[in-house]
Amino acid sequence: xxxxxxxxxxxxxxxxxxxxxxxxxxxxxxxxxxxxxxxxxxxxxxxxxxxxxxxxxxxxxxxxxxxxxxxxxxxxxxxxxxxxxxxxxxx
Numbered sequence: 001x002x003x004x005x006x007x008x009x010x011x012x013x014x015x016x017x018x019x020x021x022x023x024x025x026x027x028x029x030x031x032x033x034x035x036x037x038x039x040x041x042x043x044x045x046x047x048x049x050x051x052x053x054x055x056x057x058x059x060x061x062x063x064x065x066x067x068x069x070x071x072x073x074x075x076x077x078x079x080x081x082x083x084x085x086x087x088x089x090x091x
Contacts, residue, residue, distance in 0.1 A: 009031055010044050011023040011024050011025065011026070011041070011044050012024045012035070014040055014074075014077070015074060015077050015078065017077070017078050017081050017082075018081050018082065018087070019087070020042065020081045020086060020087035021042065021044075022040050022041070022042055022077055022081075022086065023040060023041050023042070023043075023044050024036070024040065025039045025040060025041055025049070025052050029047065029049065037069065037070075037073070038054050038055050038056050038069075038073060039052050039053065039054050039055075040052070040053060040055060040077070041053070042086060042087060053086075055073050055076050055077060055080070058076060058080045058085050058086070059080075059083070059085060060076045060077070060079035060080035060083060060085055061076045063076075063079055063083075064076045064079055
């Protein structure tokens, strides 16, 4: 697989909701290593991983019903945006 320069790579969008875009993050910051399943960022240019967050650490994670991981992750991200945890100040 060809090498992709992380400085020119735009991460894939995980979710767009209410005007907020959440991007996937990658193991070790390397695209070829695959996406992280619970770590995301709102800053696609965050090469130093300062804005990365674990969805399971958000208050929204405990407020959405359990289910398969992908469904729960997306529901928690939407809920976190709606309640101001992501993309805005605390409500």
